Amino acid sequence: MEEPALVLEGIRAGYGDFQALFDVGLRVTPGEAVGVVGPNGAGKTTLLRVISGMIRPTRGTARFGEVDIAATPAHELPASGIAHVPENRRLFPHLTVEENLKVGAFIPSARKRFAERSEYVFNLFPKMAQRRHQLAGTMSGGEQQMCAIGRALMSSPRILLLDEPSAGLAPIVVAQVFELVKRIRDEGLTVLIVEQNVAQVLRVVDRAYVLDAGRVVAEGASADLAADPAIRNSYLGGH
Numbered sequence: 076m077e078e079p080a081l082v083l084e085g086i087r088a089g090y091g092d093f094q095a096l097f098d099v100g101l102r103v104t105p106g107e108a109v110g111v112v113g114p115n116g117a118g119k120t121t122l123l124r125v126i127s128g129m130i131r132p133t134r135g136t137a138r139f140g141e142v143d144i145a146a147t148p149a150h151e152l153p154a155s156g157i158a159h160v161p162e163n164r165r166l167f168p169h170l171t172v173e174e175n176l177k178v179g180a181f182i183p184s185a186r187k188r189f190a191e192r193s194e195y196v197f198n199l200f201p202k203m204a205q206r207r208h209q210l211a212g213t214m215s216g217g218e219q220q221m222c223a224i225g226r227a228l229m230s231s232p233r234i235l236l237l238d239e240p241s242a243g244l245a246p247i248v249v250a251q252v253f254e255l256v257k258r259i260r261d262e263g264l265t266v267l268i269v270e271q272n273v274a275q276v277l278r279v280v281d282r283a284y285v286l287d288a289g290r291v292v293a294e295g296a297s298a299d300l301a302a303d304p305a306i307r308n309s310y311l312g313g314h
C-alpha cells in the first residue's frame with residue numbers, strides 16, 4: 076500500500092472568535108521527519124489539533140493521502156493511520172503502563188494485533204516492559220513520555236504527531252527522547268514533531284517549518300534553517 080502524504084493548504088483555525096492559524100500550508104511526505112518550531116503561542120499545538128481532527132479549520136484543506144481530515148470525525152482518524160501524542164502526554168495516571176497501551180490499541184485492527192504491537196513497543200522501550208504493571212502516574216516524566224509515545228504506536232500509525240515531547244524533562248532525558256524519535260524515524264515511520272527546543276529538534280528532523288503568531292514565517296531543510304542567521308538570532312539564542 077502506498078504511504079500517504081500529509082498536505083495542508085491555506086489552513087485557518089482558532090477558538091471561537093480567536094484566530095490562531097492564518098493560511099498555514101505544510102507538507103509531510105512519507106518517511107520524512109518534519110518539525111514545527113516557534114515561540115510560545117505561535118499556534119503549534121493548534122496545528123496538531125487540526126491534523127488529528129480535534130479542531131476543525133474554518134478555511135483551507137487538510138488531507139492525509141485520500142483522507143479529507145476536516146470531513147472525517149476525529150475518532151475515525153486513528154484508523155486512517157494518524158496517531159497524536161498530545162501536549163502533557165495525557166496518560167491515564169491510575170492505569171498501568173500495559174493498560175495505557177491497551178487504550179492506544181482501541182481501534183479494532185490494533186486490538187487484534189495487541190500482542191504483536193506491545194512486543195514492538197516493549198522492544199523499543201525495554202524499560203516499559205519492566206514497568207508494565209506500574210501505574211503510569213507514578214513514573215518519571217521521561218518514562219511517562221516514552222509510555223505516551225508507546226501508546227500512540229500501538230495503533231500501527233502511518234504518521235506520528237508529537238507535541239513538545241521534551242517539555243518539562245531534564246536535559247539528559249530530553250536527549251533520550253530525541254534519540255528515540257530518531258530511531259522511530261529511521262525505522263521508516265513518518266513523524267511530525269512540534270517543539271520549542273529548536274536546536275535539538277533540528278538535529279533530528281529532515282525539514283522544519285517556523286511558525287510565528289499563527290503564520291509560517293520560514294521553512295526549509297534543517298541544516299539550512301540551523302545555519303540561517305535570522306533563525307539563529309530569533310530562535311537559537313544567536314549561537
Ligand code: ATP
Nearest residue numbers: 090093095113114115116117118119120121122271
Ligand atoms: P505553546 O508552546 O505555548 O503551547 P503553541 O505554539 O503550541 O504554544 P497554541 O497552544 O497552538 O500555541 O496556541 C495558539 C494560540 O491559541 C494562543 O494564543 C493560545 O492562547 C490560543 N489557544 C490555545 N488553545 C486554546 C483554547 N483551548 N481556547 C482558546 N484559545 C486557545
